[in-house]
Amino acid sequence: MASxxxxxxxxxxxxxxxxxxxxxxxxxxxxxxxxxxHQQAVALGLDAAPADxxxxxxxxxxxxxxxxxYFLPLDMFTANLQDKDRERxxxxxxxxxxxxxxxxxxxxxxxxxFRSRILTLLSSKxxxxxxxxxxxxxLAGEILTMTRAEVxxxxxxxxxxxxxxxxxxx
Numbered sequence: 001m002a003s004x005x006x007x008x009x010x011x012x013x014x015x016x017x018x019x020x021x022x023x024x025x026x027x028x029x030x031x032x033x034x035x036x037x038h039q040q041a042v043a044l045g046l047d048a049a050p051a052d053x054x055x056x057x058x059x060x061x062x063x064x065x066x067x068x069x070y071f072l073p074l075d076m077f078t079a080n081l082q083d084k085d086r087e088r089x090x091x092x093x094x095x096x097x098x099x100x101x102x103x104x105x106x107x108x109x110x111x112x113x114f115r116s117r118i119l120t121l122l123s124s125k126x127x128x129x130x131x132x133x134x135x136x137x138x139l140a141g142e143i144l145t146m147t148r149a150e151v152x153x154x155x156x157x158x159x160x161x162x163x164x165x166x167x168x169x170x
Contacts, residue, residue, distance in 0.1 A: 061099075061156070061157035061158075061159075061160060062160055063097065063099075063160050067100070069097055070097070070098055070099070070100045070101060070103075070104075071095050071096065071097055071098070071163070072095065072096045072097075072098050072104060072107055072108070073093070073094075073095045073096075073165065074093075074094045074095065074096065074111065074114065074115070074118075075115070076091060076092070076093050076166065077090075077091065077092050077093075077094065077115070077118050077119055077122055078090070078091045079119050079122040079123040080123055081122075081123065081125055081126055081127050081130070081169070082123070082124060082125060082126045083126050083127050083128075088127045088169065088170060089169075089170055090122050090125065090127070090130055090167075090168070090169050090170075091166065091167075091168040091169075091170075092122065092139075092164055092166060092167050092168075093164060093165035093166030093167070094118060094143065094162060094163070094164065094165070095162075095163045095164075095165050096147065096159055096161070096162060096163075097159070097160040097161040097162075097163060098158055098159055098160065099157065099158040099159075099160065103155075103158035103159075106151065106155050106158060107147075107151065107155075107158060107159065110147070110150050110151055113150050114146075114147055114150065117146050117150070118143055118146075121139070121142055121143065121146070122139075125139065127169045130167075130169050131169055136164065136167065140161075140162040140163075140164065141162075143162045144159065144161065144162045147159050147162070
């Protein structure tokens, strides 16, 4: 009888341990998913600071209300994608929304650098990344961040947005 109680006690202890481990895994998984969502939101510039915290950095420059948009189209970009199962390529047309005609010569002087960086960035993506809306938005956000960084702090406010005029994955 004592051995039966001991076996029952061991079984209960094992069940409790398994349940605790499962709960710990679920809680850990929840926090990992939340952290990844937060990182993605920050990368896309969608993360809003809580009301009791001051924003960590100033808001991204936007076209002032009432100002007509001014666009600078870049050439078409075509690059092989990082798909393992078969060869695929991506072709995108990029247009920059900039701060008007006065910003055009400044931004144009960086176009060779932009082309190189955009081609490198595009070739680092897979077709599965680029076929989703989130993937396209992430790519636009990465291009915007890169172009603003390249023109420098004093001119980064002259680039408002990255728009796609063409987007083909084949």
